[in-house]
Amino acid sequence: MTDSSDPPRGDEPASPQTRREAGDVRRSADAHESEPALQAHLRAARSELESQVAQARADFEEANERIKERTGRDLIVATLIGLAIGIALLGSLIFVKWAFVPFALAAALLAIFEFGRALIASGRRVDLVPQLIVGTAVVLSAYFADAWLHWVVLFVALAFLVVWRLVAQMASHDGRTYAKVLGDVLLAAFLQLYVAFLASLCLVLLSKDGGEWWVLAFIIVAVAVDTGAYVAGISFGKHPMAPRISPKKTWEGFAGAAVAATIAGVLVGLFMLGLDWWMGAVFGILILATATVGDLGESMIKRDLGIKDMSSWLPGHGGVLDRLDSILLSVVAALTLYYLFTPLVAS
Numbered sequence: 001m002t003d004s005s006d007p008p009r010g011d012e013p014a015s016p017q018t019r020r021e022a023g024d025v026r027r028s029a030d031a032h033e034s035e036p037a038l039q040a041h042l043r044a045a046r047s048e049l050e051s052q053v054a055q056a057r058a059d060f061e062e063a064n065e066r067i068k069e070r071t072g073r074d075l076i077v078a079t080l081i082g083l084a085i086g087i088a089l090l091g092s093l094i095f096v097k098w099a100f101v102p103f104a105l106a107a108a109l110l111a112i113f114e115f116g117r118a119l120i121a122s123g124r125r126v127d128l129v130p131q132l133i134v135g136t137a138v139v140l141s142a143y144f145a146d147a148w149l150h151w152v153v154l155f156v157a158l159a160f161l162v163v164w165r166l167v168a169q170m171a172s173h174d175g176r177t178y179a180k181v182l183g184d185v186l187l188a189a190f191l192q193l194y195v196a197f198l199a200s201l202c203l204v205l206l207s208k209d210g211g212e213w214w215v216l217a218f219i220i221v222a223v224a225v226d227t228g229a230y231v232a233g234i235s236f237g238k239h240p241m242a243p244r245i246s247p248k249k250t251w252e253g254f255a256g257a258a259v260a261a262t263i264a265g266v267l268v269g270l271f272m273l274g275l276d277w278w279m280g281a282v283f284g285i286l287i288l289a290t291a292t293v294g295d296l297g298e299s300m301i302k303r304d305l306g307i308k309d310m311s312s313w314l315p316g317h318g319g320v321l322d323r324l325d326s327i328l329l330s331v332v333a334a335l336t337l338y339y340l341f342t343p344l345v346a347s
Contacts, residue, residue: 088103089103089216089219090216093212093213093215093216094212094216097206097212098143100203100206100212100215101140101143101203101206104139104199104202104203104206105136105139105140105199107199107320107324108135108139108195108196108199108200109132109135109136110320111195111199111310111319111320111321111324112128112131112132112135112191112192112195112196113128113132114310114319114320114321115191115194115195115310115321116128116131116191118302118305118307118310119187119191119305121305121307122305122306124183124184124187125165125168125169125176125180125184126184126187126188126191127161127164127165127168127188130160130161130164131161131188131191131192134157134160134161134192134196135157135192135195135196137153137157138150138153138154138157138192138196138197138200139196139199139200139203140203141153141154141200142200142201142202142203142204142207143203143204143206143207147204150200150204154192154197154200157192157196158189158192158193161188161189161192162185162188162189164188165184165185165188166181166185169181169184194328195321195324195328198328198329198331198332199324199328199331201331201332201335202215202327202331204335205331205334205335205338208338210273211338213272213273214273214334214338215331215334216268216272217268217269217272217273217283217334218283218287218327218330218331218333218334219327220264220268221261221264221265221268221283221284221287221288221291221330222287222291222326222327222330224257224260224261224263224264224284225257225260225261225287225288225291225292225326226257226291226295226326227260228253228256228257228258228259228260228261229249229253229254229256229257229260230253231256232250232252232253232255232256232257232259233248233249233250233252233253233256235252235256236250236252236256237250237252237253238250238252239251239252241253241254242296242299244303245296245299245300245303246295246296246299246303249295249296249299254292257288257291257292258285258288261284261285261287261288261291262281262284262285262288263284264284265280265281265282265283265284265285265287266280266281266284267280268280268283269281269283269284273341273345274345275341275345276345279337279341279344279345282337283334283337283341286333286336286337287330287333287334289333290326290329290330290332290333291326291327291329291330292326293329294325294326294327294328294329294330295325295326297325297329298321298322298325299325309322310322
């Protein structure tokens with residue numbers, strides 16, 4: 001007879017508590033054995049992911065460098081800056097109409113400043129402070145004054161700049177030749193007409209009933225022109241369009257711009273401006289023409305000045321005027337079509 005206090009013999013079954021303790025020991029041992037394997041698996045997965053990310057980044061940077069080599073622009077930086085400008089533009093036009101006025105004024109003044117500085121670097125005499133002052137008056141009068149007063153301000157501004165330049169030249173007594181003085185005077189007027197006056201026409205359009213949608217529409221089409229030309233030129237561009245003016249522009253790029261402009265024109269015409277489809281197509285084609293001429297015109301000016309960009313204020317884009325070149329001239333087409341199409345739609 002065995003005493004109940006004696007330990008169980010080897011052939012006797014263990015108590016439930018003893019079995020649980022043994023199971024805990026085995027599970028702990030298994031966990032310790034599996035932990036290094038799990039960690040190794042996680043490390044391998046992380047290494048694989050890092051390798052794939054690094055490879056994707058390298059491929060993207062290589063593609064970006066090829067694009068940069070071909071176009072002279074950093075695609076990533078240009079895209080980010082373009083998105084930031086686009087968001088500010090949309091916000092000012094859609095939510096608060098008058099908020100676009102300081103946006104347009106700032107762009108015009110920055111363009112005047114960088115263009116004037118580029119002219120000064122080339123040996124021309126440009127009076128930057130008077131240019132900025134009268135440029136402000138010309139731009140703001142387009143939105144806050146009557147149409148006749150806007151024209152008066154423009155003519156007074158041009159006369160003021162011409163007189164200022166002549167008086168400043170007489171005061172300098174530097175023996176500058178008559179031809180150079182005449183060139184300086186013409187450039188003083190051209191700077192106002194090219195930047196301030198064309199920018200003021202954008203505010204004239206803005207001041208019209210529903211003008212904010214017309215401003216947004218023609219800017220969308222102008223951006224579509226640039227984007228279509230860029231994508232088609234990168235993908236298929238082989239035949240230079242104007243090699244002496246802008247060697248990187250191709251006829252294939254122009255064809256892509258034409259397709260993009262026509263599609264964008266029809267879409268904004270139908271869904272934003274309430275135009276017929278053919279009016280939208282005309283809208284897109286005319287913006288295509290003016291945007292292309294404006295782009296080539298500014299390229300000709302830069303080539304004459306011996307510079308690649310007006311400035312480096314917008315990384316990936318160049319200067320402010322480098323972004324406005326296709327927009328400034330396009331506002332003439334947009335304003336003209338507003339006067340032509342609005343009565344037809346209303347009737």
